[in-house]
Amino acid sequence: MQRINTISTFMERTPLILVTNDDGYQAQGINHLASIMKKFGNIIIVAPDSARSGAACSITPTQPVSTKQINDDTYACSGTPVDCVKIALEKILPSKPDLVVSGINHGDNASISLHYSGTVGAAFEACMKGIPAIAFSLRTHKKECDFTPFTQVIEEWVDKVLKEGLPTDTCLNINFPEVSHLSGSKVCRMARGMWHTEWLDAEKDADGRNIYTLTGTFKNLEPDAEDTDYWAIDHNMAAITPLKLDITDYDTLGKFCI
Amino acid sequence: MQRINTISTFMERTPLILVTNDDGYQAQGINHLASIMKKFGNIIIVAPDSARSGAACSITPTQPVSTKQINDDTYACSGTPVDCVKIALEKILPSKPDLVVSGINHGDNASISLHYSGTVGAAFEACMKGIPAIAFSLRTHKKECDFTPFTQVIEEWVDKVLKEGLPTDTCLNINFPEVSHLSGSKVCRMARGMWHTEWLDAEKDADGRNIYTLTGTFKNLEPDAEDTDYWAIDHNMAAITPLKLDITDYDTLGKFCI
Numbered sequence: 102m103q104r105i106n107t108i109s110t111f112m113e114r115t116p117l118i119l120v121t122n123d124d125g126y127q128a129q130g131i132n133h134l135a136s137i138m139k140k141f142g143n144i145i146i147v148a149p150d151s152a153r154s155g156a157a158c159s160i161t162p163t164q165p166v167s168t169k170q171i172n173d174d175t176y177a178c179s180g181t182p183v184d185c186v187k188i189a190l191e192k193i194l195p196s197k198p199d200l201v202v203s204g205i206n207h208g209d210n211a212s213i214s215l216h217y218s219g220t221v222g223a224a225f226e227a228c229m230k231g232i233p234a235i236a237f238s239l240r241t242h243k244k245e246c247d248f249t250p251f252t253q254v255i256e257e258w259v260d261k262v263l264k265e266g267l268p269t270d271t272c273l274n275i276n277f278p279e280v281s282h283l284s285g286s287k288v289c290r291m292a293r294g295m296w297h298t299e300w301l302d303a304e305k306d307a308d309g310r311n312i313y314t315l316t317g318t319f320k321n322l323e324p325d326a327e328d329t330d331y332w333a334i335d336h337n338m339a340a341i342t343p344l345k346l347d348i349t350d351y352d353t354l355g356k357f358c359i
Numbered sequence: 360m361q362r363i364n365t366i367s368t369f370m371e372r373t374p375l376i377l378v379t380n381d382d383g384y385q386a387q388g389i390n391h392l393a394s395i396m397k398k399f400g401n402i403i404i405v406a407p408d409s410a411r412s413g414a415a416c417s418i419t420p421t422q423p424v425s426t427k428q429i430n431d432d433t434y435a436c437s438g439t440p441v442d443c444v445k446i447a448l449e450k451i452l453p454s455k456p457d458l459v460v461s462g463i464n465h466g467d468n469a470s471i472s473l474h475y476s477g478t479v480g481a482a483f484e485a486c487m488k489g490i491p492a493i494a495f496s497l498r499t500h501k502k503e504c505d506f507t508p509f510t511q512v513i514e515e516w517v518d519k520v521l522k523e524g525l526p527t528d529t530c531l532n533i534n535f536p537e538v539s540h541l542s543g544s545k546v547c548r549m550a551r552g553m554w555h556t557e558w559l560d561a562e563k564d565a566d567g568r569n570i571y572t573l574t575g576t577f578k579n580l581e582p583d584a585e586d587t588d589y590w591a592i593d594h595n596m597a598a599i600t601p602l603k604l605d606i607t608d609y610d611t612l613g614k615f616c617i
Contacts (some may be wrong), residue, residue: 157416162573165572192558192571260386268611299445310427310437339570344473347548348603349601350603354548
C-alpha cells in the first residue's frame with residue numbers, strides 16, 4: 102500500500118506541484134508558499150478567487166464553477182478549495198502532479214479545527230486522488246505576516262515527501278506558531294478540543310428572523326499532552342500531524358461486532 | 360472515556376433529540392426521521408432553509424446566519440448543517456440534547472463520499488460537542504422515496520444509542536440501500552474509493568472564464584471487501600459505520616517518530 106517516489110525517479114524529471122489554499126489566490130500565505138515551491142519544480146496555482154474560510158471538504162454540486170487564468174501559472178476559481186483541486190487535476194494540469202500543497206493558511210488548523218478547514222480539505226482531496234499532499238497553516242489572524250521563519254521546515258518536508266512519498270490515503274497537516282524563530286518541529290497527534298460561545302448576540306430582522314454571527318473560543322481539552330499539535334504550537338514548535346482518509350473508528354467497530 | 364446513558368437515567372425523563380440534515384427542513388427524509396424520533400422523546404428540528412448538498416463540515420464565518428421559527432418544533436437556518444447544530448445547541452434548545460440525528464439524506468454517504476457530506480458533518484459537529492450523534496443516508500437520488508423499510512433499523516440504533524451512549528469522540532454513519540426489504544444490517548468500515556470524471560464539458564463566459572459543472576462517477580476500489588459499507592449496501596444491507604473525530608494517522612506518526 103506504499104507509494105514511494107524513489108530519489109532516482111525524483112531526479113529524472115522536474116516535479117509538478119499544485120499550489121492551493123482557502124484564503125484566495127491573492128493571499129500572502131499562498132504567494133510565500135508558491136515562491137518556495139518554485140525551488141522544487143514547476144508549479145501551478147489554482148486557488149479560490151476570494152477567501153473561503155471554513156470551507157472544510159465542501160464542494161459545489163448545485164451551481165457551475167468557473168476558472169479564470171490570471172497569469173502563466175495562476176488560476177482563480179469560483180469554487181471551494183476542494184473544487185479547486187478537482188478542477189486543477191481534471192481540467193488544468195498537464196499531468197498528475199507529484200505533490201499538492203495547500204496554504205499557508207492565515208490561522209491555525211490544529212486539533213478539531215482541521216475539520217472545518219478548507220486548507221486541510223484541499224489536501225484531503227488530493228489524498229483522495231492518490232497524490233501526496235501537505236496543508237500548511239500559521240496561528241495568526243493577521244492578513245500580513247512574516248512567513249519566512251517557516252521556510253526551512255516547509256522545505257524539509259516538501260523535499261522528504263517528494264523523495265519518499267507518503268503512505269496511501271495519508272496526508273500531512275503542518276501548523277506553525279507565530280514566532281520569529283521556531284524552537285523545533287514535532288510529529289504529533291491532533292489534540293482533543295472544543296469550541297464554545299460561538300455566536301454573537303442575536304438581533305431580529307424585519308421578517309422576524311434571528312441573526313447571529315459566528316465567532317467562538319477554542320478550549321484545548323488536554324493542554325498538558327506533549328504529544329499533541331496544540332502543545333507543540335504552544336511551545337513555539339512546528340506541529341506535523343499525519344492524517345488519514347479512513348476515519349472508521351475500528352475500536353468501536355470491534356465492540357459492536359462482538 | 361466512555362459516556363454511558365444508563366437505562367435508569369434514560370427512563371427518568373423524556374429525551375431531547377435534535378433533528379437536522381443537509382437537504383433542508385422541507386425534505387422528505389428529515390420529516391420521516393422526525394416522525395420516528397417523536398416515539399423516543401421531545402424533538403426540535405433545526406435544519407437548512409434549502410438544500411446544502413456537499414457542505415461537509417463547512418461553517419459560515421464571513422457573513423451572518425439567520426434562523427426562522429417555522430412551527431412549534433421546527434427552525435429553518437440560512438447556514439450550513441454544522442451551523443444548524445451550533446446554533447441549535449447554543450441558541451435554540453432548552454438544554455443539551457441526548458441525541459442528534461441527521462438525515463435521512465437523499466443520496467448515500469458511504470466510503471470517501473462521507474467527507475463531502477453535510478449530513479455527516481452535522482453528526483460530526485454534535486460529536487465535537489460531546490453529544491451522541493447518528494447520520495442516516497439512503498442510496499437514492501429521488502426527491503420522493505419510500506423510507507419506511509428503514510424505520511426498524513433506525514429505531515434499533517436510536518434506542519441503543521439513547522440507552523448506552525456512544526464512546527467519546529465517536530459518531531455513527533448509517534447508510535441504506537434503496538430496497539423495499541433490507542437483507543440485514545452490517546457493522547462495517549469505510550470502503551476505499553475514488554471519484555473520477557468529475558466535470559462536465561467546459562464553456563467560456565463573456566469574461567473568458569471557463570465554466571464547469573460538478574458531476575462524477577464513483578469507483579469502489581475494493582468491491583469484494585465484505586467488511587465495507589459499500590459491500591453491505593451493494594448487498595441490500597444497512598451499513599453501520601462508527602466514525603472518529605481523531606483522524607491522526609497513528610501508524611504513520613509512529614514511523615516518522617522513529
